[in-house]
Amino acid sequence: MAKLVAILATTHHPFFYRTSQLPPEEAPPFAAEWVRKVLAYRETLTRARPDLLVMVGSDHFHQLWLDNMPQFLIGKAPYYDANWYNEEREFGLPKLRMRGHEELSAYMLREGLDKGFDLAFSNELRIDHSITCPIFTVRPQNDLPIVPVYTNIFAPPLPRPERFVALGKALREIIDAWPSDLRVAVIGTGHLSLELGGPRQFGPHGPDPEFDARAVEWIANGDIDGCLANVTLESLHAPGNATHGFMDFMLMMGIAGYNKADYADNLDLFHTMEAYFTWYPNGVDA
Amino acid sequence: MSKYLLNKFLFTIDRDPDLVERYREDPAGTVAWWEAEKANEILNAHTGERSTWLEFTPQERAALSTHDHVALFELGAHPFLTLTLWIAMFERDATEPLAMQREYAAKLAHFSLPYPDIAT
Numbered sequence: 001m002a003k004l005v006a007i008l009a010t011t012h013h014p015f016f017y018r019t020s021q022l023p024p025e026e027a028p029p030f031a032a033e034w035v036r037k038v039l040a041y042r043e044t045l046t047r048a049r050p051d052l053l054v055m056v057g058s059d060h061f062h063q064l065w066l067d068n069m070p071q072f073l074i075g076k077a078p079y080y081d082a083n084w085y086n087e088e089r090e091f092g093l094p095k096l097r098m099r100g101h102e103e104l105s106a107y108m109l110r111e112g113l114d115k116g117f118d119l120a121f122s123n124e125l126r127i128d129h130s131i132t133c134p135i136f137t138v139r140p141q142n143d144l145p146i147v148p149v150y151t152n153i154f155a156p157p158l159p160r161p162e163r164f165v166a167l168g169k170a171l172r173e174i175i176d177a178w179p180s181d182l183r184v185a186v187i188g189t190g191h192l193s194l195e196l197g198g199p200r201q202f203g204p205h206g207p208d209p210e211f212d213a214r215a216v217e218w219i220a221n222g223d224i225d226g227c228l229a230n231v232t233l234e235s236l237h238a239p240g241n242a243t244h245g246f247m248d249f250m251l252m253m254g255i256a257g258y259n260k261a262d263y264a265d266n267l268d269l270f271h272t273m274e275a276y277f278t279w280y281p282n283g284v285d286a
Numbered sequence: 287m288s289k290y291l292l293n294k295f296l297f298t299i300d301r302d303p304d305l306v307e308r309y310r311e312d313p314a315g316t317v318a319w320w321e322a323e324k325a326n327e328i329l330n331a332h333t334g335e336r337s338t339w340l341e342f343t344p345q346e347r348a349a350l351s352t353h354d355h356v357a358l359f360e361l362g363a364h365p366f367l368t369l370t371l372w373i374a375m376f377e378r379d380a381t382e383p384l385a386m387q388r389e390y391a392a393k394l395a396h397f398s399l400p401y402p403d404i405a406t
Contacts, residue, residue: 061297061367066290066406068330086300090373154366156405197365198401199394202387241365241401270384 002178005185005286006048007279009219009252009261010041011272012057012133012189018092020136030269037267037276038137044263044278045138048185048286052101053139054108054175056149056188056248057130063122064150070120071159072167074112075127075148076105082127082135093129093136101145104178108147111174117167125150130248134187151251153190153244160233164247165224168254186255190248192216192273193239200240202271208239212266212273215246219277220264224253256281289362290406291340295320295350296358296367298329300374310375314351321347356393362402 016038019031062084064070082096105121112119127148135142149171152158175184192215193208200207218227227250236243256279263278280286295317299305309316326337342350349357353375358368372390380386 061364065297065329066293067328084301085303086370086374089303090370155364197359197367197369197390199391199397201369201391202384203391237400 002175002180003183003286004172004175004281005050005183006045007252007256007281008041008045008134008138008185008187009249009256009277010134010137010187010189011191011274011276012130013269013272013274014087014091014093014129014133016133017094017136021092030267034267034269034274037265037274041263041265041276041278042138042140044276045185045187047284048280049183050144050185051182052104052145052147052184054104054147054149054171054184054186055127055131055134056151056186056251057127058151058153058190058245058248060128060130060154062128063126064152066155069152069155070150071152072117073120073122073125073150074105074109075100075122075125075150076102076109077123077125078102080125080127080146080148082132084126084128087129091129093132096132096135096142098127098135098142099145101147104180104184105147107178108149108171108174111177112167112170115170115174117170130189134189138187149188151248153247158233158244158247161228161231161236161247161250164251165228165254168251169257170254171251172255172257186252188248188252188255190250190252191242191245192249192275194242194245194272195240196242198241204270205268206240206272208243209268209273211239211243212275215249216264216266216273216275219249219253219275220261222253222256222259222261224250224258227253252277288340288342288346289364289404291325291342292346292350292358292361292363293367293406294325294329294340296363296371298324300367300371306371306374309371313353317342317347317351355390359394359397360402362404364404365401 261277267274
């Protein structure tokens with residue numbers, strides 16, 4: 001069976017790439033600590049020596065549009081082009097090409113369908129910064145094949161938080177049962193409290209530091225039940241109008257199960273809090 | 287009311303660099319042209335197939351034609367689409383980093399929860 005060697009759940013901040021490229025004299029005061037934390041986080045993936053990456057993220061109205069919107073989608077293609085013109089324009093993100101892993105994509109689609117998740121698929125998917133941000137942060141050499149998993153946290157009606165957790169649990173079972181010798185890491189990105197295009201955007205912190213503190217505790221402690229008891233589709237409007245991206249963290253909690261994170265870190269930035277979690281489900285040295 | 291069509295306008299303008307510039311310079315003309323020529327294009331279909339029923343309400347047309355992001359928020363346009371396109375059009379005019387985004391937020395300060403519904 002495949003070995004799930006690491007589970008990474010993190011925020012994705014599209015400004016990190018450009019900030020990390022600035023010479024020290026031009027960099028903002030928070031840049032050095034941000035880069036240091038990201039480099040430390042990168043090591044948590046590197047030490048797991050993965051062969052391929054399952055990557056959970058959410059399209060930001062790039063390829064997935066309101067005339068044909070899937071709730072959960074898995075890419076199945078030999079390659080994925082990545083990043084879009086407006087991400088180059090706004091964030092300075094370069095275009096990438098990533099290899100796919102069609103065998104695992106096919107297996108995840110088949111098994112997911114049979115477990116009661118009507119997963120959409122795509123054979124030609126250009127992925128966006130929800131998946132490329134963690135490539136820039138934790139695997140900048142971009143040398144591993146990926147299976148992209150997209151969720152809808154963006155265009156209501158959305159699946160409920162329980163469904164994200166349930167899909168995470170199912171994906172964990174599927175990966176654990178995949179007949180392969182490969183070492184798999186799952187990397188998923190979401191948000192803590194976040195406001196985009198509303199009155200609370202781009203403040204000195206995330207729009208709801210209290211929510212962020214609780215969320216970090218839920219994730220770090222593997223407290224799925226506590227999280228589900230306090231988070232609903234409706235309640236997620238309160239911490240910020242883009243906070244439904246937290247449901248991608250909840251999906252990752254479903255993958256990690258009722259376990260404390262082996263690595264947890266965060267950084268209070270303008271606009272939003274960054275957070276970095278890693279689990280080693282088969283031990284650090286598996 | 288057609289939140290979907292508002293979003294479709296924002297989405298299709300934002301992804302085309304020439305249209306971003308055209309909308310910045312001539313909002314009313316761009317909206318009129320777009321509604322006449324582009325509103326009914328089915329984006330994920332072969333070219334030549336069109337819808338027959340999509341049009342803006344007067345309020346929606348006015349909001350887009352005057353770059354009124356506060357009205358778009360009130361009408362339930364997807365705030366991510368509006369913000370992204372506004373950054374593309376107007377961040378360049380700001381005097382310091384994030385000043386444009388903060389001014390954009392300040393103009394929305396009179397909204398409290400729950401915000402206008404964005405479901406389409």
